[in-house]
Amino acid sequence: MDVPYAQLQLKHQKQHMVLSIGSIADDYTGAADLASMFVQAGLRTVQWFGPLPKDQSFNTYDAAVIALKTRSAPAHVAVEQSNEALNSLQHLGAKKIFFKYCSTFDSTEDGNIGPVAASLLDRLQARQTIICPAFPGNGRTVYLGHLFVNGCLLNESGMQNHPLNPMTDANLLRILQRQTSKKVGLINYEVVQQGWDAILQRLAVLQKENVQLVICDTLCDDHLAALARAVRNSHLATGGSAIGYWLARDIAEQNGTSLPWKRKSDPTGGAVVLSGSCSPATQRQVACFRQSRPSMALDVPGIIRGDACVEKCIDWAANYLGESPVLIYSSPTPSELAAIHRQFGRRLAAQAVESALAKIAQGLVAGGVTTLVVAGGETSGAVIDALQIPGLSVGPSIETGVPLTESLGTPPLTLVLKSGNFGGDNFFAKALEAAK
Ligand SMILES: Nc1ncnc2c1ncn2[C@@H]1O[C@H](COP(=O)(O)OP(=O)(O)O)[C@@H](O)[C@H]1O
Numbered sequence: 547m548d549v550p551y552a553q554l555q556l557k558h559q560k561q562h563m564v565l566s567i568g569s570i571a572d573d574y575t576g577a578a579d580l581a582s583m584f585v586q587a588g589l590r591t592v593q594w595f596g597p598l599p600k601d602q603s604f605n606t607y608d609a610a611v612i613a614l615k616t617r618s619a620p621a622h623v624a625v626e627q628s629n630e631a632l633n634s635l636q637h638l639g640a641k642k643i644f645f646k647y648c649s650t651f652d653s654t655e656d657g658n659i660g661p662v663a664a665s666l667l668d669r670l671q672a673r674q675t676i677i678c679p680a681f682p683g684n685g686r687t688v689y690l691g692h693l694f695v696n697g698c699l700l701n702e703s704g705m706q707n708h709p710l711n712p713m714t715d716a717n718l719l720r721i722l723q724r725q726t727s728k729k730v731g732l733i734n735y736e737v738v739q740q741g742w743d744a745i746l747q748r749l750a751v752l753q754k755e756n757v758q759l760v761i762c763d764t765l766c767d768d769h770l771a772a773l774a775r776a777v778r779n780s781h782l783a784t785g786g787s788a789i790g791y792w793l794a795r796d797i798a799e800q801n802g803t804s805l806p807w808k809r810k811s812d813p814t815g816g817a818v819v820l821s822g823s824c825s826p827a828t829q830r831q832v833a834c835f836r837q838s839r840p841s842m843a844l845d846v847p848g849i850i851r852g853d854a855c856v857e858k859c860i861d862w863a864a865n866y867l868g869e870s871p872v873l874i875y876s877s878p879t880p881s882e883l884a885a886i887h888r889q890f891g892r893r894l895a896a897q898a899v900e901s902a903l904a905k906i907a908q909g910l911v912a913g914g915v916t917t918l919v920v921a922g923g924e925t926s927g928a929v930i931d932a933l934q935i936p937g938l939s940v941g942p943s944i945e946t947g948v949p950l951t952e953s954l955g956t957p958p959l960t961l962v963l964k965s966g967n968f969g970g971d972n973f974f975a976k977a978l979e980a981a982k
Pocket residue numbers: 575709710822823824825828846876877878883886887895896897898899900921922923924925926964965966967
């Protein structure tokens with residue numbers, strides 16, 4: 547049975563427990579997106595890479611977002627890591643749990659949204675959760691269970707060409723039901739439109755029918771606000787960062803205002819942009835930045851052959867450090883990407899690019915770089931892991947879903963982790979300006 551959320555809040559305060567909400571995100575940029583929403587809603591937020599350590603205090607934060615790299619992992623690995631993350635959040639008293647996945651519902655053949663959501667339900671002994679990927683502010687809406695990106699069906703939005711998780715179906719009921727044995731259902735827009743009490747009633751009806759995973763039509767922010775209000779007392783909610791914002795706002799309104807964010811990092815070292823995203827928005831950002839700043843494309847076949855491409859990029863970038871930020875990228879067009887996949891295989895090529903960018907990041911930080919803008923979720927995961935960054939203090943948004951952050955640990959670095967499809971054409975310059 548779910549306990550009223552307000553009662554849990556009181557219990558936390560009495561026991562000096564700190565986290566009002568704990569989240570598990572399936573990739574690093576998605577986590578940054580969610581963390582930025584929490585901050586915007588008024589919660590002091592830490593982003594942590596992996597389970598929160600038990601011997602460390604997080605009592606200066608209202609919210610924690612655990613970033614995992616599970617989006618493209620085998621389903622059993624995603625479930626195992628998500629469960630470990632859940633344990634660590636529960637240890638800190640976070641009884642409101644939010645599972646964050648992509649607003650384009652990025653999935654593998656086997657999951658991982660269904661298996662992870664199902665496992666979290668079981669572990670929390672919760673009977674139902676909403677499935678709410680929509681992000682109307684960024685053009686992602688759900689209508690009659692179908693996901694649209696800027697008015698195009700998901701499978702016609704460019705996501706059908708994604709290098710790791712090509713999305714070739716827009717029907718969320720079909721996608722999710724393929725991933726889990728738990729029953730999947732829908733609350734359609736006619737109900738959502740009527741407001742939170744109608745949603746609550748419909749959830750109760752579906753619960754009687756043993757529907758545990760409830761996809762929610764969402765066309766606008768009013769729908770998100772109503773959905774968040776309807777699940778105020780649920781232990782588990784799942785979705786994109788937009789529903790995360792409304793859940794956090796509900797909590798922040800009860801908690802009061804948070805303190806302003808302060809930076810400790812030195813912004814005067816060198817700055818680089820590393821991009822391994824092939825998404826259309828990143829393609830445009832790469833093209834825009836290249837017009838006015840030094841840039842170098844990765845030689846992917848060379849990397850796979852074992853040529854000294856990484857060293858070449860580091861040496862090249864070193865010439866500019868202190869003078870100008872530089873861009874190092876691999877953002878091939880869909881046809882170039884298809885050719886690479888044919889020649890080397892999808893996984894091998896992706897891993898080679900991730901590993902090269904991660905090594906370049908290591909070399910450049912060792913050489914004095916203190917600001918990194920990284921484009922792409924998997925790419926960010928590889929870079930953060932290579933730099934052994936434990937967590938981030940999350941600051942204000944540069945653009946929707948992309949916050950300015952600072953690494954925890956020494957020396958602090960200024961970091962911007964950008965989801966592939968987020969940001970305007972001039973995003974890289976804007977992020978570097980915000981990082982100054
Ligand atoms: N030339 C390339 N050939 C094959 N894979 C590539 C190439 N360039 C980038 N990739 C891979 O594409 C994937 C992009 O995913 P990601 O970084 O999550 O970006 P996004 O946020 O756009 O999804 C990464 O695994 C990256 O290594």
